[in-house]
Amino acid sequence: MRIVPQLDRQSRLIVLVQKPTGKIAISLAFAVLLLLNGESLYIELATIAAALSFFPRQRRIMLSGATLYWLLVHPNLIRRSLIHSVAAAEGFAEGWRLGLLTAATMCAVLGALGLLLGFVGKRPNHLVGKRPVLVMVVSFLCLLMAAGTLPLHGAPRIAAWMLLALAGPYLWFFAYALDDYASRAHDPYRLQIGTFFPFWVGSNSSSTPIGKGAAYLRKMEAHTPKDLAVAQLKAIKLLIWLLYLRLALTVFHAIVYGGVFPAAEAFFRARGFPLLNLGVPTLAAALDQTAAGHLPRLSVAWAAVVAHFIAALVGVPIAGNMVVACTRMAGFNILRNTYKPLYATTVAEFWNRFYFYFKELLVEFFFFPTYVRYFKRHRRLRLAAATFAAATLGNLVYHFCRDSEYVFEMGFWPALAGLQVYAFYALVLGGAIAVSQLRGKRAPETLPLYRRAMSSAGVIGFYCLLEIFDDEGRGHLLRTHLAFFVHLFALPL
Amino acid sequence: MNDRLMVRAFLRDLLERTGDRDGFADCDSLVMSGRLDSVDTLDLLVFLEEKYGVDFAERGFDRDDLDSLDSVMSLIGVARGTSR
Numbered sequence: 001m002r003i004v005p006q007l008d009r010q011s012r013l014i015v016l017v018q019k020p021t022g023k024i025a026i027s028l029a030f031a032v033l034l035l036l037n038g039e040s041l042y043i044e045l046a047t048i049a050a051a052l053s054f055f056p057r058q059r060r061i062m063l064s065g066a067t068l069y070w071l072l073v074h075p076n077l078i079r080r081s082l083i084h085s086v087a088a089a090e091g092f093a094e095g096w097r098l099g100l101l102t103a104a105t106m107c108a109v110l111g112a113l114g115l116l117l118g119f120v121g122k123r124p125n126h127l128v129g130k131r132p133v134l135v136m137v138v139s140f141l142c143l144l145m146a147a148g149t150l151p152l153h154g155a156p157r158i159a160a161w162m163l164l165a166l167a168g169p170y171l172w173f174f175a176y177a178l179d180d181y182a183s184r185a186h187d188p189y190r191l192q193i194g195t196f197f198p199f200w201v202g203s204n205s206s207s208t209p210i211g212k213g214a215a216y217l218r219k220m221e222a223h224t225p226k227d228l229a230v231a232q233l234k235a236i237k238l239l240i241w242l243l244y245l246r247l248a249l250t251v252f253h254a255i256v257y258g259g260v261f262p263a264a265e266a267f268f269r270a271r272g273f274p275l276l277n278l279g280v281p282t283l284a285a286a287l288d289q290t291a292a293g294h295l296p297r298l299s300v301a302w303a304a305v306v307a308h309f310i311a312a313l314v315g316v317p318i319a320g321n322m323v324v325a326c327t328r329m330a331g332f333n334i335l336r337n338t339y340k341p342l343y344a345t346t347v348a349e350f351w352n353r354f355y356f357y358f359k360e361l362l363v364e365f366f367f368f369p370t371y372v373r374y375f376k377r378h379r380r381l382r383l384a385a386a387t388f389a390a391a392t393l394g395n396l397v398y399h400f401c402r403d404s405e406y407v408f409e410m411g412f413w414p415a416l417a418g419l420q421v422y423a424f425y426a427l428v429l430g431g432a433i434a435v436s437q438l439r440g441k442r443a444p445e446t447l448p449l450y451r452r453a454m455s456s457a458g459v460i461g462f463y464c465l466l467e468i469f470d471d472e473g474r475g476h477l478l479r480t481h482l483a484f485f486v487h488l489f490a491l492p493l
Numbered sequence: 494m495n496d497r498l499m500v501r502a503f504l505r506d507l508l509e510r511t512g513d514r515d516g517f518a519d520c521d522s523l524v525m526s527g528r529l530d531s532v533d534t535l536d537l538l539v540f541l542e543e544k545y546g547v548d549f550a551e552r553g554f555d556r557d558d559l560d561s562l563d564s565v566m567s568l569i570g571v572a573r574g575t576s577r
Binding site: 130182183215216219220335348349352359360363364367368369371372373376379383437 | 549550553554555557
C-alpha cells in the first residue's frame with residue numbers, strides 16, 4: 001500500500017481537475033497543503049497558480065507579471081541587510097530615499113540585462129556573445145573585488161554594494177537567460193523576466209534556480225488541459241509526501257535535539273512528566289566546542305554527525321521540493337529537486353539525486369563548457385578536469401558570489417581565505433565525483449540487492465562524513481573541522 | 494545499419510542502463526525530461542564526437558541539441574554539412 005495515493009494516475013480525477021470546479025477544488029487543496037507545510041504565503045501562491053490554470057494560453061506572460069509582483073511585494077532574495085549595512089556605514093538615511101535608490105538600481109540591473117541579452121542575440125560571434133555567462137560572472141567577481149579592496153567612500157561605495165546586493169542573487173537566473181539567448185529559438189525578454197526568481201519560490205530565498213530557465217520551462221510546460229491536470233495532481237502528491245517528511249523531521253528534532261515544542265515541554269514538565277530527548281548537540285555546537293578546545297565525547301561527536309546528516313537528508317528535499325510542487329501547480333511539470341538519494345550506488349549519482357538543480361547549474365555552466373573545450377585527446381583527464389571545474393571551482397564561485405556580505409564585513413581577501421573549510425569540502429567532493437565517474441557506471445539494476453545496499457551504504461557514509469566540512473560560513477578554521485573529523489576516529493591531530 | 498538506427502540503438506542502451514525499457518518516439522524529449530541524466534548526456538556527447546566528428550567546442554554546446562533522436566540527427570546533419 002502506498003502512503004501517498006497515485007492521484008496523477010486516476011483517470012476520473014484527471015478529468016475532474018480539467019473542469020472549472022475541479023480547478024477551484026485543486027487550488028483550495030493546494031492552499032491547505034501549503035499551509036500545513038508551513039508556507040506562510042499560501043494564499044498568494046494558490047491564487048496565482050489558480051489564475052494561471054484558468055488562462056493557460058497567457059501562462060508565460062502572466063508568470064512574468066507574477067514574478068514582478070513577487071519582487072515588489074516579497075523580495076526575499078534581495079540582501080536587504082547588506083543594503084542597510086552599507087547605507088548605515090556611509091551615513092545614508094534609511095527611509096523612502098533608500099527605497100527609491102534600491103528600486104532605481106533594480107530597474108538599472110534589469111535594464112542592463114535586457115541590453116546584454118539583445119547584444120548576445122545580435123552579436124553571437126563577439127566574445128560576449130560567445131561566452132556571455134563567463135563574461136557576466138567574471139564582471140561580477142571583478143566588481144566584488146573592487147568593492148572589497150578599493151578605498152571607496154560615499155556614493156560610489158553605496159552604488160557598488162547596492163549593485164552587488166541586487167544583482168548577486170539573480171546571477172544564475174540571468175545566466176540561464178543568457179544561455180537561452182545564445183540558442184537559436186529563445187524567448188523574448190518579456191518572458192525571460194518570468195524566470196528571474198519566479199513567484200513559485202514562495203518564501204524560499206535560495207539563489208539556485210529551481211526550474212532552471214526559459215529553455216527548460218518551455219520543454220516542461222503543460223500544453224494540453226490533461227497535461228496541466230497531471231502536473232497539478234503531481235504537485236498535490238508531492239506536497240502530501242513533503243508533509244510526511246516534515247512531520248518526520250519535527251519528531252526527529254524533538255527526540256534528538258529537543259526544544260521543538262517549548263510550550264508542550266513546559267506543560268508536561270510542570271506536571272512532573274518532562275518530555276525527554278537525547279540531548280544531542282548540533283554539529284555547529286560540537287564544532288564550537290572543538291574550537292574552544294573541548295572535544296565532545298566520541299559517542300556524542302558521532303551522534304552529532306549522524307543526526308546532522310539525517311536532518312539534512314530530510315530537510316533539503318522539503319525546501320527544494322516545495323518549490324517544485326509550486327512550479328508544477330503553475331503548469332510546469334519539472335523534475336524533483338531531490339529524488340530517492342538513498343538509492344544512489346555511486347558518489348556521482350547521489351550528487352545528482354540530492355540537489356538536482358544546483359548540480360544542473362554547475363554541469364551547465366562549468367562542466368560542459370570545460371569538457372567540450374579542454375584536454376579532448378585525454379579522455380580521463382578531460383573528465384576529471386570538467387568534474388573539478390564544476391564540483392570544486394563552480395561550487396566555490398557560486399558560494400563566494402552568493403555570500404557577498406562576508407566581503408563587505410571582512411574585506412575581499414579575508415573573506416576569500418575564510419572560505420577554506422568549504423574549499424576543502426568542494427575539493428574532496430570534486431575528487432570523489434571524478435573518481436566515481438572514472439570508475440564507471442552505477443550499479444546495474446540486475447545487481448543483487450545486498451550488493452546494491454553495500455554500494456549505497458558506502459556512498460551514504462562518505463556524504464555523512466563530508467557534511468562536517470559543508471560549512472559556507474566563516475566561523476571556524478579548517479583546522480577545527482579537521483580536528484573534529486580525526487577525533488571521530490580517536491586520532492590526535 | 495543507417496545512422497538513425499545506430500543512434501536510436503545507442504539511446505536505447507543508455508536508457509536500459511537505468512532500467513528504463515519504455516519505448517521512445519523520434520521527437521520524444523529524453524534529456525530535459527530526465528530520462529537521460531548528465532552522465533548519459535556525457536556518453537552521448539562522446540559518442541557523437543567520436544562517431545560523427547561533431548565539434549561542440551566550435552559550434553557551442555546546447556543540451557537541447559541532444560534532447561531527442563530528431564534533434565541529434567539534425568545535429569549530425571549540420572556537423573556533416575560543416576565538415577564537407
